[in-house]
Amino acid sequence: MKIINNPILLKDMKTKLRGWRTPVLISCYVLLLTGILLLFFLGNNMLDRYSTSAFDPRLAVDAYNYIIVFQFALLFLIVPAMTATSISGERERQTLELMLVTQTPTHDIIIGKILISVAHSILLLLSSMPVLGMVFFFGGIGIMEIVKLLIFYVLTSFFVASSGVFFSTLFRKSIVAIISTYIFLGLLTFGTFFVLGFRAIIMEYVTHSSIDVTYATYLTSLFPSPVFGFTSFYFDKGDYYSFRYSLWGELASEINSQIAYETSILRFLKPWIANGLFDILASALLIFMSSIMLSPLIRKK
Amino acid sequence: MMLVVENLTKKFKKTMAVDRLCMEIPRGEIYGFVGANGAGKTTTMRIIAGLLAPTSGKVYIDGLNIFRDPLKVKGRIGYMPDFFGVYNDLKVSEYMEFYGGLQGIYGEKCRELTDSLLELVRLTHKRDAYVDTLSRGMKQRLCLARSLIHDPDFLILDEPASGLDPRARVEMKEILKELRTMGKTVLISSHILPELAELCTSIGIIDSGRLVASGSVAEITEKMYQSGLIKIKVAEKEEEAVKILMEMPEVGELSSVAGVIEIKVSGGEETSVRVLKTLVENEIPVVSFHPEECSLEAVFMSLTERSSENENNQ
Numbered sequence: 121m122k123i124i125n126n127p128i129l130l131k132d133m134k135t136k137l138r139g140w141r142t143p144v145l146i147s148c149y150v151l152l153l154t155g156i157l158l159l160f161f162l163g164n165n166m167l168d169r170y171s172t173s174a175f176d177p178r179l180a181v182d183a184y185n186y187i188i189v190f191q192f193a194l195l196f197l198i199v200p201a202m203t204a205t206s207i208s209g210e211r212e213r214q215t216l217e218l219m220l221v222t223q224t225p226t227h228d229i230i231i232g233k234i235l236i237s238v239a240h241s242i243l244l245l246l247s248s249m250p251v252l253g254m255v256f257f258f259g260g261i262g263i264m265e266i267v268k269l270l271i272f273y274v275l276t277s278f279f280v281a282s283s284g285v286f287f288s289t290l291f292r293k294s295i296v297a298i299i300s301t302y303i304f305l306g307l308l309t310f311g312t313f314f315v316l317g318f319r320a321i322i323m324e325y326v327t328h329s330s331i332d333v334t335y336a337t338y339l340t341s342l343f344p345s346p347v348f349g350f351t352s353f354y355f356d357k358g359d360y361y362s363f364r365y366s367l368w369g370e371l372a373s374e375i376n377s378q379i380a381y382e383t384s385i386l387r388f389l390k391p392w393i394a395n396g397l398f399d400i401l402a403s404a405l406l407i408f409m410s411s412i413m414l415s416p417l418i419r420k421k
Numbered sequence: 422m423m424l425v426v427e428n429l430t431k432k433f434k435k436t437m438a439v440d441r442l443c444m445e446i447p448r449g450e451i452y453g454f455v456g457a458n459g460a461g462k463t464t465t466m467r468i469i470a471g472l473l474a475p476t477s478g479k480v481y482i483d484g485l486n487i488f489r490d491p492l493k494v495k496g497r498i499g500y501m502p503d504f505f506g507v508y509n510d511l512k513v514s515e516y517m518e519f520y521g522g523l524q525g526i527y528g529e530k531c532r533e534l535t536d537s538l539l540e541l542v543r544l545t546h547k548r549d550a551y552v553d554t555l556s557r558g559m560k561q562r563l564c565l566a567r568s569l570i571h572d573p574d575f576l577i578l579d580e581p582a583s584g585l586d587p588r589a590r591v592e593m594k595e596i597l598k599e600l601r602t603m604g605k606t607v608l609i610s611s612h613i614l615p616e617l618a619e620l621c622t623s624i625g626i627i628d629s630g631r632l633v634a635s636g637s638v639a640e641i642t643e644k645m646y647q648s649g650l651i652k653i654k655v656a657e658k659e660e661e662a663v664k665i666l667m668e669m670p671e672v673g674e675l676s677s678v679a680g681v682i683e684i685k686v687s688g689g690e691e692t693s694v695r696v697l698k699t700l701v702e703n704e705i706p707v708v709s710f711h712p713e714e715c716s717l718e719a720v721f722m723s724l725t726e727r728s729s730e731n732e733n734n735q
């Protein structure tokens with residue numbers, strides 16, 4: 121497999137990094153993040169009139185929570201749009217066949233397209249590093265947390281990219297591919313919560329008593345959802361923070377507290393690990409299916 | 422044999438695009454693939470290039486079954502489609518580098534190949550131009566250079582001169598002649614037969630998915646003489662000449678206008694000789710005797726018209 125010198129990835133890096141667009145976009149992005157962060161700090165300090173210190177470092181943790189949510193939301197917006205046009209776009213531009221007559225196997229073409237958007241989302245993440253680093257500097261979050269987050273972020277973008285490329289191979293029209301990708305990811309992200317709710321209702325019906333949903337139930341219902349995996353990166357440092365009372369904060373602290381009650385081996389399968397494993401396996405399957413569909417001798421028109 | 426096609430058939434829902442087509446191309450041959458619009462040229466070539474699965478039939482390139490060993494075969498063929506797109510954010514040299522990479526050629530080797538290929542297609546001066554600023558003819562030549570980057574033995578060129586002005590067509594032809602001297606085997610399609618005649622060593626005529634004639638250019642031309650027309654001009658004794666000709670069993674249709682007699686004869690050159698001999702023996706003053714060289718176009722038309730009549734009847 122051509123991972124490092126994948127010609128498709130190389131070509132994209134060359135054309136995208138040339139010119140003014142990428143640097144300008146990245147600068148805008150960093151400015152935006154910094155702006156959000158500043159507003160956040162200013163807003164909190166102003167509300168908290170009786171604060172004795174000029175700046176409360178615990179606020180940094182809260183800000184961190186907001187920033188990574190924002191970062192992931194962005195990933196889910198950008199990566200599908202980029203990848204869902206990757207193969208269908210080549211088809212529409214009449215360049216796909218020129219690729220298919222070369223000795224490059226179809227899975228290298230698919231992987232090249234995935235790597236392009238993973239590289240882009242890593243670039244976005246790296247450019248937000250100074251802002252995240254600022255939060256890190258104020259304390260409250262360990263370096264290991266950041267590393268885990270990076271791994272999870274890369275795995276997630278790999279999976280999102282694989283889904284986009286899959287639908288781009290499946291459908292001839294880019295627009296259909298984009299919509300399908302969003303629907304597919306939406307179902308995995310939020311549809312799994314319906315599965316969870318449904319299971320809770322059935323359990324209540326069977327046992328005739330209202331029971332707590334255990335971590336095992338959360339895990340087995342929600343493992344495909346990136347939101348679930350993401351709950352591992354929520355930091356609950358007391359009730360002081362506004363973030364605690366967001367819907368997302370509630371969910372994260374509920375799941376995190378349930379892990380403590382879990383006695384089986386499942387307690388080692390933290391949300392981010394479970395979801396990360398799902399990302400790896402699902403991506404492998406999607407890449408496999410995309411490669412087969414892209415192969416002209418297999419696809420029957 | 423560079424290419425062997427056995428009973429190739431491709432059916433699209435109702436249309437039979439390729440119908441039990443068989444052909445063989447020996448090494449070093451330039452094979453012209455001629456047919457009207459919709460005859461099945463592109464479909465056949467796409468199957469040979471490994472871009473389309475046939476309904477049935479076998480294709481061997483250099484002895485390799487293309488459906489069993491697709492990647493290996495792809496290393497030996499260069500394909501230029503009839504319609505293709507380019508990436509508009511790439512420069513010419515980067516375009517070549519990209520396809521070089523896809524064929525497993527990198528770095529210095531790729532740059533050297535790019536230089537020599539750009540020289541071959543006369544685009545050296547456009548090395549650093551963006552691909553989308555090239556003219557149609559230049560893009561076509563660039564696409565040809567792209568198909569040669571991995572030095573394939575066998576080239577499949579689908580109407581490489583389509584949409585080009587006469588001057589660009591001549592240029593393209595010159596480049597193709599150079600390919601011939603490089604020892605490449607080429608399968609080239611066109612719907613204009615004379616255009617191929619001077620370039621090719623063999624020609625196959627396809628009609629409604631079937632190969633209706635195939636052979637060397639000379640053989641195909643020969644066929645035409647056989648059903649040829651002869652124009653005879655006589656100084657006098659026109660009526661007598663007509664009478665003599667009418668009696669000959671070889672002579673078919675006959676018309677005469679002001680000393681010029683046109684006859685249609687069946688049979689080859691010996692027939693023409695016999696007709697002339699008979700006239701001279703009967704002391705007809707023959708001014709000129711001119712077996713009309715049937716143009717390749719006429720051959721093409723006569724070979725393909727039967728099936729289009731059938732189509733109209735259906």
Ligand SMILES: Nc1ncnc2c1ncn2[C@@H]1O[C@H](COP(=O)(O)OP(=O)(O)OP(=O)(O)O)[C@@H](O)[C@H]1O
Nearest residue numbers: 433436438456457458459460461462463464465612
């Ligand atoms: N993808 C397809 N789906 C359905 N029918 C097709 C498809 N591709 C080709 N055909 C049909 O197959 C027949 C042969 O088409 P093909 O493109 O091979 O002809 P051609 O000889 O290349 O013609 P031209 O000189 O116009 O390029 C046509 O009747 C065409 O309509």
Ligand SMILES: [Mg+2]
Nearest residue numbers: 462463464503
């Ligand atoms: Mg065609």
